Amino acid sequence: MTYRVCVVGGGQLARMMAAPAAELELSLRAVVDDPCGAAAQVITDTVVADPGDLSAMREAVKGADVVTFEHEHIPQHVLHGLAEEGVNLQPSPQALLAAQDKIHMRRVLTEAGVSCPAWRVARNDEDIREFGAEYGWPIVVKTPTGGYDGKGVLLLEEDDAQGWAQLTTWLDHPRGEVLVEQRVAFRQELAVVSARRPSGQFVTWPVVQTTQHDGVCAVVHSPAVLSDEEKTLALRMAHTIASTLEVTGVLAVEMFHTEGGELLVNELAMRPHNSGHLTIEGSLTSQFEQHLRAVLDLPLGATQLTAPHAVMVNVLGSLRDDPSQAYPDLMRLFPEVKTHLYGKQVRPGRKLGHVTAIGQDPERLFARANAAAALLQGTTGKEQR
Amino acid sequence: MTYRVCVVGGGQLARMMAAPAAELELSLRAVVDDPCGAAAQVITDTVVADPGDLSAMREAVKGADVVTFEHEHIPQHVLHGLAEEGVNLQPSPQALLAAQDKIHMRRVLTEAGVSCPAWRVARNDEDIREFGAEYGWPIVVKTPTGGYDGKGVLLLEEDDAQGWAQLTTWLDHPRGEVLVEQRVAFRQELAVVSARRPSGQFVTWPVVQTTQHDGVCAVVHSPAVLSDEEKTLALRMAHTIASTLEVTGVLAVEMFHTEGGELLVNELAMRPHNSGHLTIEGSLTSQFEQHLRAVLDLPLGATQLTAPHAVMVNVLGSLRDDPSQAYPDLMRLFPEVKTHLYGKQVRPGRKLGHVTAIGQDPERLFARANAAAALLQGTTGKEQR
Numbered sequence: 204m205t206y207r208v209c210v211v212g213g214g215q216l217a218r219m220m221a222a223p224a225a226e227l228e229l230s231l232r233a234v235v236d237d238p239c240g241a242a243a244q245v246i247t248d249t250v251v252a253d254p255g256d257l258s259a260m261r262e263a264v265k266g267a268d269v270v271t272f273e274h275e276h277i278p279q280h281v282l283h284g285l286a287e288e289g290v291n292l293q294p295s296p297q298a299l300l301a302a303q304d305k306i307h308m309r310r311v312l313t314e315a316g317v318s319c320p321a322w323r324v325a326r327n328d329e330d331i332r333e334f335g336a337e338y339g340w341p342i343v344v345k346t347p348t349g350g351y352d353g354k355g356v357l358l359l360e361e362d363d364a365q366g367w368a369q370l371t372t373w374l375d376h377p378r379g380e381v382l383v384e385q386r387v388a389f390r391q392e393l394a395v396v397s398a399r400r401p402s403g404q405f406v407t408w409p410v411v412q413t414t415q416h417d418g419v420c421a422v423v424h425s426p427a428v429l430s431d432e433e434k435t436l437a438l439r440m441a442h443t444i445a446s447t448l449e450v451t452g453v454l455a456v457e458m459f460h461t462e463g464g465e466l467l468v469n470e471l472a473m474r475p476h477n478s479g480h481l482t483i484e485g486s487l488t489s490q491f492e493q494h495l496r497a498v499l500d501l502p503l504g505a506t507q508l509t510a511p512h513a514v515m516v517n518v519l520g521s522l523r524d525d526p527s528q529a530y531p532d533l534m535r536l537f538p539e540v541k542t543h544l545y546g547k548q549v550r551p552g553r554k555l556g557h558v559t560a561i562g563q564d565p566e567r568l569f570a571r572a573n574a575a576a577a578l579l580q581g582t583t584g585k586e587q588r
Numbered sequence: 589m590t591y592r593v594c595v596v597g598g599g600q601l602a603r604m605m606a607a608p609a610a611e612l613e614l615s616l617r618a619v620v621d622d623p624c625g626a627a628a629q630v631i632t633d634t635v636v637a638d639p640g641d642l643s644a645m646r647e648a649v650k651g652a653d654v655v656t657f658e659h660e661h662i663p664q665h666v667l668h669g670l671a672e673e674g675v676n677l678q679p680s681p682q683a684l685l686a687a688q689d690k691i692h693m694r695r696v697l698t699e700a701g702v703s704c705p706a707w708r709v710a711r712n713d714e715d716i717r718e719f720g721a722e723y724g725w726p727i728v729v730k731t732p733t734g735g736y737d738g739k740g741v742l743l744l745e746e747d748d749a750q751g752w753a754q755l756t757t758w759l760d761h762p763r764g765e766v767l768v769e770q771r772v773a774f775r776q777e778l779a780v781v782s783a784r785r786p787s788g789q790f791v792t793w794p795v796v797q798t799t800q801h802d803g804v805c806a807v808v809h810s811p812a813v814l815s816d817e818e819k820t821l822a823l824r825m826a827h828t829i830a831s832t833l834e835v836t837g838v839l840a841v842e843m844f845h846t847e848g849g850e851l852l853v854n855e856l857a858m859r860p861h862n863s864g865h866l867t868i869e870g871s872l873t874s875q876f877e878q879h880l881r882a883v884l885d886l887p888l889g890a891t892q893l894t895a896p897h898a899v900m901v902n903v904l905g906s907l908r909d910d911p912s913q914a915y916p917d918l919m920r921l922f923p924e925v926k927t928h929l930y931g932k933q934v935r936p937g938r939k940l941g942h943v944t945a946i947g948q949d950p951e952r953l954f955a956r957a958n959a960a961a962a963l964l965q966g967t968t969g970k971e972q973r
Binding site for chain 1: 590591603606607609611612613614629630631632869872873881889890892895910911915916919923927930931941946
């Protein structure tokens with residue numbers, strides 16, 4: 204086999220790269236933490252290594268034409284160590300820094316003229332109180348690194364004792380700084396999933412609308428309901444970010460569509476992203492296939508849609524021991540809904556899988572997908588999402 | 589994981605079951621001949637065993653909820669040995685016999701009132717000459733078992749010395765009989781791919797047109813151009829066969845559409861089949877996912893189409909050392925064509941992969957898919973298919 208890809212990460216994103224890698228006869232190795240985890244269950248070539256251990260990583264990625272990532276938690280010193288030895292990292296350590304470090308991200312986006320919520324670096328309570336006084340409480344406080352799925356993010360009220368205590372532990376960290384941001388009043392949250400090759404080719408899928416529950420992506424609608432001007436602006440912002448930062452592979456840009464009609468960038472991810480899962484069924488080329496093509500600097504696949512609308516609903520936790528116990532009912536009641544489970548042990552709120560429905564009528568698609576997800580969660584009739 | 593499937597076979601059909609098994613979090617084991625073959629490259633749980641060795645097979649399939657097959661070459665004594673020990677085989681040995689033994693197949697189809705070409709069992713040259721005199725030369729002669737992709741099939745002229753010599757070796761076989769059939773003058777060849785659960789649920793995809801080169805499937809068009817009456821008849825024939833033989837899993841029925849307008853069954857396959865590969869992109873549920881659902885007796889997926897037309901072209905051999913060398917050109921010129929390679933060593937005429945194009949215009953889809961396949965074969969500009 205000609206093309207050898209190594210992905211660092213053992214979760215559902217690496218898992219979902221296995222299918223397009225097999226289709227394209229790419230050799231796919233995953234560097235995993237858990238030899239029985241989501242990726243290792245379905246990828247034949249897995250190596251257990253700590254992404255923080257340069258010498259272990261050096262061994263683990265040997266022979267790969269390209270090394271890529273399913274998460275942002277590989278330390279920069281390891282990335283630079285590998286790059287210095289000639290390992291082909293896509294995206295590059297420099298690009299990845301903007302997905303790893305939210306303060307760096309705000310700086311480079313602001314320099315590039317990309318609209319963001321008002322932000323500031325805060326080093327002590329006084330900085331924070333000043334920012335809150337200026338922009339109004341509550342404000343959003345984020346740890347510069349290590350956050351995901353709502354972790355490392357705090358909505359802080361002026362008099363929130365628990366929040367301030369949390370903040371103190373964050374500022375106690377050797378780095379001693381946090382990112383503070385204006386809380387944005389938004390109509391909807393959006394995401395643009397795109398892909399870029401090292402040689403510059405750039406494609407996007409349509410802008411999607413995302414719905415978060417407790418900071419975790421719960422529902423994605425494609426395409427988002429936007430004016431043509433707003434769509435164009437959102438795609439242009441993604442292009443500016445991808446080209447300015449020289450991002451390679453899939454880039455997901457999460458945005459607020461504010462009550463005032465502005466588009467403000469919230470977060471970046473330089474890898475396949477939850478907001479792009481519906482491309483598996485909803486587009487001729489999925490984000491997972493596209494990521495592999497892009498990091499190999501192969502021409503990108505067509506992103507045309509297979510249906511006018513697609514809706515994805517995450518399976519977040521389950522009251523069942525195993526969500527697949529729902530299959531007899533699920534498959535009988537929802538023969539057109541596509542189910543994806545990630546082979547993970549059930550834990551409360553954990554992303555165990557997702558379901559996707561594609562077709563003509565977005566309201567019906569949402570109702571069907573949501574009911575299907577509820578069956579997998581074991582919450583049918585027990586709660587309203 | 590709740591559902592454990594074991595598939596016997598190490599080729600591309602088992603390989604293409606890996607993706608839906610991962611999506612549905614099914615545990616998939618493959619019993620393979622080659623530990624580095626098409627299936628073993630992408631399925632984490634593989635066991636090497638000879639399908640003719642009952643005790644090896646007994647060990648290999650242990651713990652599976654259901655055992656299924658990607659080819660017809662498991663001897664009946666092994667199937668019965670496993671069944672007697674309570675192994676859940678889908679399809680059953682009795683059903684599989686009709687896919688293994690062409691004489692048995694003709695008998696049961698004729699009993700069920702399903703139209704076939706005129707046929708007879710021949711035990712010597714005299715039987716054959718008599719059949720040829722009655723139905724006209726040339727006639728088609730088939731070994732009862734072991735044939736595939738045009739092997740074990742002979743178009744026999746009355747004065748074809750080489751053919752008669754071949755025939756003598758076939759009749760020398762202990763079984764001492766061959767199947768002789770009238771040669772059918774056909775407008776087109778068709779296939780109906782369907783799926784049936786043990787509990788009886790039955791679904792089909794639209795009738796497709798298949799084009800063979802030297803007895804090997806080369807191109808599939810979906811849907812076939814037929815009158816509504818002909819479509820209904822073809823689907824009804826598939827249903828009759830599946831329910832009469834109690835076939836479970838995917839059933840492919842290959843048919844001749846004769847110059848006189850009749851539909852006559854040519855061959856059966858009780859597994860995912862080359863004529864159904866285009867369901868991966870062309871239908872909401874692929875034949876590979878459907879086969880897994882069906883053999884587990886889970887409700888079947890919706891077979892609705894994702895585009896009005898789909899065309900598949902096989903990659904048969906390659907002048908390249910490795911067909912994926914074509915990727916930079918292939919992906920640049922045909923971003924909308926979906927490529928599937930099976931991880932096989934190149935050999936002349938070997939099924940190395942296939943490409944699929946879905947969309948509106950069947951002629952354009954064929955032209956694009958065919959040119960893409962030629963790039964993988966390294967035959968662009970060198971021959972006209």
